[in-house]
Amino acid sequence: MSEERVGFFTDTSVCIGCKACEVACKEWNAIPEDGLSLTGMSYDNTQALGASTWRHVAFIEQPTPEGRTQLPLAEGDSGADSGMRWLMSSDVCKHCTHAACLDVCPTGSLFRTEFGTVVVQEDICNGCGYCVPACPYGVIEQRPADGRAFKCTMCYDRLGVGQEPACAKACPTESIQFGPLDELRERAALRVDQLHETGVTEAHLYGDDPEDGVGGDGAFFLLLDKPEVYGLPPDPVVTTRDLPTMWKHAGAAALSLLGGVALSFALAGKGRR
Amino acid sequence: MVPRAEFESYYGRPVIKAPAWAARDIAGYFFLGGLAGAGSVLAAGAHLTGRGTTATAMKVSSLAAVSLSAAALINDLGRPDRFANMLRVFKPTSPMSVGSWLLSLYGPTAGAAAASAVTGRLPRVGAAATGAAAFLGPAVAAYTGVLAADTAVPAWHGAHRELPHLFTASATAAAAGMALVVGPTCENAPARWAGGLAALAETAVTEAAERRLGTVAETYREGRAGVLLRTARALTVAGALGGAVLGGRCRAGAALSGLALLTGSACTRFGIFAAGIASAEDPRYTVVPQRERVERRQQGAGASGA
Numbered sequence: 001m002s003e004e005r006v007g008f009f010t011d012t013s014v015c016i017g018c019k020a021c022e023v024a025c026k027e028w029n030a031i032p033e034d035g036l037s038l039t040g041m042s043y044d045n046t047q048a049l050g051a052s053t054w055r056h057v058a059f060i061e062q063p064t065p066e067g068r069t070q071l072p073l074a075e076g077d078s079g080a081d082s083g084m085r086w087l088m089s090s091d092v093c094k095h096c097t098h099a100a101c102l103d104v105c106p107t108g109s110l111f112r113t114e115f116g117t118v119v120v121q122e123d124i125c126n127g128c129g130y131c132v133p134a135c136p137y138g139v140i141e142q143r144p145a146d147g148r149a150f151k152c153t154m155c156y157d158r159l160g161v162g163q164e165p166a167c168a169k170a171c172p173t174e175s176i177q178f179g180p181l182d183e184l185r186e187r188a189a190l191r192v193d194q195l196h197e198t199g200v201t202e203a204h205l206y207g208d209d210p211e212d213g214v215g216g217d218g219a220f221f222l223l224l225d226k227p228e229v230y231g232l233p234p235d236p237v238v239t240t241r242d243l244p245t246m247w248k249h250a251g252a253a254a255l256s257l258l259g260g261v262a263l264s265f266a267l268a269g270k271g272r273r
Numbered sequence: 274m275v276p277r278a279e280f281e282s283y284y285g286r287p288v289i290k291a292p293a294w295a296a297r298d299i300a301g302y303f304f305l306g307g308l309a310g311a312g313s314v315l316a317a318g319a320h321l322t323g324r325g326t327t328a329t330a331m332k333v334s335s336l337a338a339v340s341l342s343a344a345a346l347i348n349d350l351g352r353p354d355r356f357a358n359m360l361r362v363f364k365p366t367s368p369m370s371v372g373s374w375l376l377s378l379y380g381p382t383a384g385a386a387a388a389s390a391v392t393g394r395l396p397r398v399g400a401a402a403t404g405a406a407a408f409l410g411p412a413v414a415a416y417t418g419v420l421a422a423d424t425a426v427p428a429w430h431g432a433h434r435e436l437p438h439l440f441t442a443s444a445t446a447a448a449a450g451m452a453l454v455v456g457p458t459c460e461n462a463p464a465r466w467a468g469g470l471a472a473l474a475e476t477a478v479t480e481a482a483e484r485r486l487g488t489v490a491e492t493y494r495e496g497r498a499g500v501l502l503r504t505a506r507a508l509t510v511a512g513a514l515g516g517a518v519l520g521g522r523c524r525a526g527a528a529l530s531g532l533a534l535l536t537g538s539a540c541t542r543f544g545i546f547a548a549g550i551a552s553a554e555d556p557r558y559t560v561v562p563q564r565e566r567v568e569r570r571q572q573g574a575g576a577s578g579a
Contacts, residue, residue: 127351147351231283268462
């Protein structure tokens with residue numbers, strides 16, 4: 001990594017669900033249209049991250065579950081309880097420290113950039129699709145008509161000329177913050193403290209811990225409920241962490257196959273039937 | 274019946290993405306690659322012990338199976354014209370990279386072994402190729418278990434210790450089945466033993482995998498995967514027993530038992546494939562085990578803090 005590692009801190013407590021990030025991302029990266037449908041999932045007609053959706057705003061609109069405080073949205077908001085809650089969160093590729101998609105890519109198409117981000121080289125990808133089930137977050141996907149795998153590049157082209165990614169640039173509330181990862185982690189910790197002081201005890205960071213199953217995310221979040229409520233895995237682990245164990249078992253299995261067949265020949269006896 | 278664990282999700286949508294692989298191509302490859310790899314070991318054994326007809330037939334079978342494997346793998350690529358990019362780098366962290374290199378070594382040796390056996394030319398080269406194919410074959414049969422397990426798919430990754438063993442056992446059953454189908458009864462005793470041992474191993478390893486998987490093991494028992502895996506077990510056990518009882522005496526009995534073993538192995542691979550897809554498509558199997566892990570950790574931290 002020749003440059004400082006950069007990332008996203010997405011503070012969902014100030015997301016207003018405007019989807020400017022989704023639009024800016026589509027526009028800047030010239031991502032094709034991938035279906036216009038009404039889902040019935042609140043204002044979320046985007047549904048999920050995918051080959052042609054690199055930012056996805058999740059909308060959770062539901063009766064407030066018991067024991068959870070309302071987020072004070074504005075100064076003087078008494079939090080008059082409507083009995084409903086709104087959670088909005090702009091999801092994105094996590095640019096994992098230990099990225100399974102990159103590890104399992106057989107062609108070297110996926111690589112780690114000088115900014116510490118994970119990017120697909122589209123001139124090399126042969127559409128084997130191995131990265132798709134490897135990702136513990138369900139981010140990367142093959143575009144059906146194209147065959148190759150696509151995902152967020154953290155606007156690699158913009159980073160190269162000192163610009164921030166399109167989604168962060170477009171975000172009107174600074175819910176999406178871009179910067180050096182170390183700085184973002186400090187800022188995020190302060191924000192959590194601030195929210196805890198105002199009584200939002202549910203506020204917590206997701207993906208900020210370098211000790212977690214993926215070595216920490218390059219794009220991490222401040223969430224107001226459990227990760228799975230937002231469609232995020234509660235305890236993601238990079239699958240290749242267990243690869244040495246798997247190779248050992250494969251070695252043992254291969255030897256058992258040889259041994260088992262040798263035993264079969266021994267039991268059958270040479271030349272007899 | 275144990276009540277299903279409560280869990281939260283985002284509108285019931287999957288957390289991870291299931292692979293877009295076609296079952297025919299990839300589960301088909303798991304079967305064919307296993308048949309080829311384990312078949313090369315049986316071929317070498319038959320070659321060494323003077324079971325000439327079986328040896329030649331198994332070498333041809335392995336060549337055919339590995340050729341079809343390569344075709345299936347290339348067909349499944351989103352960009353088949355770029356298949357050569359598979360050999361652009363060697364990456365031990367990518368089972369698919371390791372497998373591509375393995376196949377590119379194994380394929381030619383299996384081809385040389387078969388060509389020499391059929392034509393009778395270059396017998397020493399043929400013998401060397403037979404040995405090399407028997408050495409590489411088990412690796413070809415075993416690595417596909419790692420290929421599936423090295424993903425975030427709960428039904429595959431959760432059984433990452435068992436899957437390579439399950440796949441080699443299934444491969445051995447398939448190869449033994451092929452040997453029973455193509456070999457004369459006077460030569461098929463080793464195949465009958467191998468079929469029996471493979472059926473035992475496959476049954477034991479499947480049990481172990483399901484125990485390990487806990488709630489995710491539902492995906493091995495329900496739906497399409499459940500039907501396939503139950504069929505696989507019935508056919509594999511029937512084929513192994515049929516081979517043991519009839520295989521040495523009756524040509525038709527041997528062939529039928531062999532077909533049962535072959536079909537059983539194919540059902541195992543398609544069943545495991547289907548279980549993986551089902552486990553990826555239901556957020557329950559991603560969220561519940563991870564949530565349980567988090568809670569165990571929190572309890573552990575709470576206990577040590579107290």
